Amino acid sequence: MTGNNQHDYSRLCIHTITTRPWAFEKAAVSFAKAGVRGISVWRDALQGREIAEVRRLLESLQLDIVSLCRGGFFPSTDPKRRSAAIDDNLKAIDEAASLGAPLVVLVCGSAPDQSLAESRKQIKDGIAACLGHAKSAKVRLAIEPLHPMYAAERSAINTLEQANDMAESLNSPWVGIALDVYHVWWDPDLEKEIMRCGRSGNLAAFHICDWKSPMLDMLNDRGLMGEGCINIRQISNWVDNAGFSGFREVEIFSTSYWQQDQEKFLEKIKLAYLEHI
Amino acid sequence: MTGNNQHDYSRLCIHTITTRPWAFEKAAVSFAKAGVRGISVWRDALQGREIAEVRRLLESLQLDIVSLCRGGFFPSTDPKRRSAAIDDNLKAIDEAASLGAPLVVLVCGSAPDQSLAESRKQIKDGIAACLGHAKSAKVRLAIEPLHPMYAAERSAINTLEQANDMAESLNSPWVGIALDVYHVWWDPDLEKEIMRCGRSGNLAAFHICDWKSPMLDMLNDRGLMGEGCINIRQISNWVDNAGFSGFREVEIFSTSYWQQDQEKFLEKIKLAYLEHI
Numbered sequence: 001m002t003g004n005n006q007h008d009y010s011r012l013c014i015h016t017i018t019t020r021p022w023a024f025e026k027a028a029v030s031f032a033k034a035g036v037r038g039i040s041v042w043r044d045a046l047q048g049r050e051i052a053e054v055r056r057l058l059e060s061l062q063l064d065i066v067s068l069c070r071g072g073f074f075p076s077t078d079p080k081r082r083s084a085a086i087d088d089n090l091k092a093i094d095e096a097a098s099l100g101a102p103l104v105v106l107v108c109g110s111a112p113d114q115s116l117a118e119s120r121k122q123i124k125d126g127i128a129a130c131l132g133h134a135k136s137a138k139v140r141l142a143i144e145p146l147h148p149m150y151a152a153e154r155s156a157i158n159t160l161e162q163a164n165d166m167a168e169s170l171n172s173p174w175v176g177i178a179l180d181v182y183h184v185w186w187d188p189d190l191e192k193e194i195m196r197c198g199r200s201g202n203l204a205a206f207h208i209c210d211w212k213s214p215m216l217d218m219l220n221d222r223g224l225m226g227e228g229c230i231n232i233r234q235i236s237n238w239v240d241n242a243g244f245s246g247f248r249e250v251e252i253f254s255t256s257y258w259q260q261d262q263e264k265f266l267e268k269i270k271l272a273y274l275e276h277i
Numbered sequence: 278m279t280g281n282n283q284h285d286y287s288r289l290c291i292h293t294i295t296t297r298p299w300a301f302e303k304a305a306v307s308f309a310k311a312g313v314r315g316i317s318v319w320r321d322a323l324q325g326r327e328i329a330e331v332r333r334l335l336e337s338l339q340l341d342i343v344s345l346c347r348g349g350f351f352p353s354t355d356p357k358r359r360s361a362a363i364d365d366n367l368k369a370i371d372e373a374a375s376l377g378a379p380l381v382v383l384v385c386g387s388a389p390d391q392s393l394a395e396s397r398k399q400i401k402d403g404i405a406a407c408l409g410h411a412k413s414a415k416v417r418l419a420i421e422p423l424h425p426m427y428a429a430e431r432s433a434i435n436t437l438e439q440a441n442d443m444a445e446s447l448n449s450p451w452v453g454i455a456l457d458v459y460h461v462w463w464d465p466d467l468e469k470e471i472m473r474c475g476r477s478g479n480l481a482a483f484h485i486c487d488w489k490s491p492m493l494d495m496l497n498d499r500g501l502m503g504e505g506c507i508n509i510r511q512i513s514n515w516v517d518n519a520g521f522s523g524f525r526e527v528e529i530f531s532t533s534y535w536q537q538d539q540e541k542f543l544e545k546i547k548l549a550y551l552e553h554i
Contacts, residue, residue, distance in 0.1 A: 112490035112506035116463065149426040151463035152490040152506045158463055186393065186428035186435055213389035213429040218495060229389035229429045 012273050013038025013066045013247035015207075016045040019262045024049065025057065032061035034266055038247040040067045041099060043092065051098040059100070066103065066247050067178070067205055068096040071141065073109035074126030075119035075156065082122060085109070089130045089141075097137040103204055104134075105142050105178045110156040119156035124166060127175060134174040142178035142204045143167055147186075149218055160184050160193035167202045176204025179239065180251065182211055182222060185230040191238050198242025206239050207251045208232055208277065220255045224268055225276040236277050248277055289550050290315025290343045290524035292484075293322040296539045301326065302334065309338035311543055315524040317344045318376060320369065328375040336377075343380065343524050344455070344482055345373040348418065350386035351403030352396035352433065359399060362386070366407045366418075374414040380481055381411075382419050382455045387433040396433035401443055404452060411451040419455035419481045420444055424463075426495055437461050437470035444479045453481025456516065457528065459488055459499060462507040468515050475519025483516050484528045485509055485554065497532045501545055502553040513554050525554055 014036050019027050024045040031039055039058060046054060058065055071092040074085050089104070096104050108123040110116065127141060134141050145163040146155035157163050163177045177197055184190055197203045210228030215221050225232050236248065250269055257265050291313050296304050301322040308316055316335060323331060335342055348369040351362045366381070373381045385400040387393065404418060411418050422440040423432035434440050440454045454474055461467055474480045487505030492498050502509050513525065527546055534542050 115508060116465075147426065148424065148463040149495070152488060152492070159465070162465055186425040188393075188436070188439055211429060215429070215495075218426070218492075231392060 007274065009035045009270065009273070010037055011246070011248050012036050012270070013040055013064070013249040014269065015040040015042060015069065015249060015251040017042045017069070018250055018252045018269070019265065020258050022262050024054065028057055028061055028063060030263065030266060032063055034270060036063070036270075038064040038066040038249070040069055040105075040249050040251070041065065041101065042069045043095065046095060046099075051095060055098065055100050064247070065099055065101045066249060067142070068092060068099060068101040068104050070105045070107050072106035072155075075109045075111040075114070075122040077111055077114050082126065086126055086129045089126065090133050093130065093133050093137045093139045093141075096139045101139070103140045103142050103176070103178075105144055105205065107144060107146065108155045108157045110151055110153055112152045116151060116156045120162075120166070123156060124170065127170060131170070131172050131174055135172075140174050140176050140204060142176045144178040144180060145183055147183040159187055159189070160197060161189055164193055164196050164200065164202065168200055175202070177202045178205035178207060179203065180207035180209075181230050181232055181235050182207070182209050185211060185235065190235065194235075194238045194242050198244060203239065203242055203244045204246075205249060206236070206244060206246065207249045208236070209250065209252045217255065220253045222252045222254050224252060224257070225250075225272040232276050248273070284551065286312045286547065286550070287314055288523070288525050289313050289547070290317055290341070290526040291546065292317040292319060292346065292526060292528040294319045294346070295527055295529045295546070296542065297535050299539050301331070305334055305338055305340060307540065307543060309340055311547060313340070313547075315341040315343040315526070317346055317382075317526050317528070318342065318378065319346045320372065323372060323376075328372060332375065332377050341524070342376055342378045343526060344419070345369060345376060345378040345381050347382045347384050349383035349432075352386045352388040352391070352399040354388055354391050359403065363403055363406045366403065367410050370407065370410050370414045370416045370418075373416045378416070380417045380419050380453070380455075382421055382482065384421060384423065385432045385434045387428055387430055389429045393428060393433045397439075397443070400433060401447065404447060408447070408449050408451055412449075417451050417453050417481060419453045421455040421457060422460055424460040436464055436466070437474060438466055441470055441473050441477065441479065445477055452479070454479045455482035455484060456480065457484035457486070458507050458509055458512050459484070459486050462488060462512065467512065471512075471515045471519050475521060480516065480519055480521045481523075482526060483513070483521060483523065484526045485513070486527065486529045494532065497530045499529045499531050501529060501534070502527075502549040509553050525550070
């Protein structure tokens with residue numbers, strides 16, 4: 001169905017953070033050489049570099065620039081910090097535009113010293129405040145629902161249903177949703193909400209990795225596809241059935257993999273992609 | 278509203294695991310001396326003891342025996358293990374009956390090598406297989422929805438909505454729900470589902486603790502009420518408004534607190550209970 005058994009990497013994208021030990025240029029060249037077709041760029045990879053040069057490198061390597069990661073972190077009890085967060089998101093939009101990335105992924109944020117409802121309101125206000133700039137820059141903002149274990153600090157948007165509600169209420173072509181299997185695999189409403197997301201035209205990005213069992217760390221022990229308990233192929237098929245034809249982006253935070261040989265890790269990613277998507 | 282500012286501990290219950298370093302007898306005597314009115318007994322506390330003697334001790338201390346923790350863990354790809362799990366739950370029901378505990382809390386289980394849907398089916402079948410015995414023993418089984426971060430191994434029931442669905446479909450007075458703020462605080466549907474749980478007569482137990490931010494460990498870094506980001510009073514009020522008048526059970530797994538003086542910890546629990554419920 002997906003043609004991956006034909007060694008088709010045309011929809012394979014890798015996030016720069018996945019091969020974190022590699023300098024940005026090394027990662028880009030290695031991805032291209034391996035036949036990977038897309039790259040999502042984390043902002044730390046841009047540090048100390050001219051964005052125009054980064055863009056030229058990626059274009060010369062014929063890598064599609066899928067997204068810039070990441071903006072967000074809107075909520076705070078301190079109005080000054082909320083304002084600073086909006087400024088930072090405007091900057092991220094500018095960076096994405098300079099880079100030629102059509103999308104900025106939003107880790108929306110959450111403030112543990114206020115209610116989730118208040119954080120959600122501030123997220124909505126924060127995104128709304130960036131929409132004009134997103135439109136002029138032609139950069140879309142993608143709300144990423146994060147696993148409920150991150151509700152205290154990283155995101156008050158914890159299910160695809162909540163992300164759908166927010167994207168639909170913002171009602172802008174410059175708002176979409178980034179879906180990551182790691183965050184949503186447990187959700188009994190997942191298929192239904194993926195279909196809804198597709199119907200509303202909000203399905204903007206699809207991230208893959210796996211949920212290991214046991215998992216040693218809440219942040220940096222993500223698994224390679226096939227190493228855990230997520231039925232990634234099923235979710236990927238739902239996403240395709242919902243009308244998505246974009247990249248499958250491999251985003252793996254893993255202290256363990258970061259300690260290993262990144263060339264070999266890249267080969268493992270390619271094999272796992274063929275086998276499990 | 279709750280009268281706790283009157284130093285009212287009439288609804289305060291503590292789980293034996295909360296003061297894990299204490300031998301069972303020491304915990305029971307200390308709880309009673311501190312004015313705590315209820316105790317939930319973990320099965321490890323019964324190891325090597327005559328249940329009838331344990332019961333006599335608790336009755337002599339005038340401690341209400343709120344629940345036995347815990348049964349469950351029904352799913353497995355191996356039919357023999359599923360059958361053994363049912364046997365163990367029947368045994369837990371017998372233990373609860375001998376102890377005089379009206380309730381067995383179920384951590385329902387999940388098998389990472391099969392789908393959550395299959396695990397849920399096995400949970401339902403497992404509980405159903407125990408219902409006749411629960412009825413004759415007059416012991417109720419309480420489905421505890423567990424945080425989605427435990428979906429791989431500990432429970433495929435991860436929201437109160439799912440627990441409500443399952444309890445309602447089992448449709449027995451011997452099935453109820455144990456609600457723990459730690460597992461459900463992030464859920465945008467929480468108030469609605471608590472009200473539903475009350476209306477259906479399924480609200481059988483209420484556990485309290487807090488979600489720390491940051492949290493160092495997925496299992497054993499629970500906070501004392503007030504140390505984290507859960508609005509426990511709000512949830513407790515919802516639970517009361519849904520018709521619940523039972524104990525508020527302090528269930529804290531904390532490597533940090535277990536290393537401290539348990540007498541002082543017990544005093545902190547009492548203060549936190551008054552301040553935050």
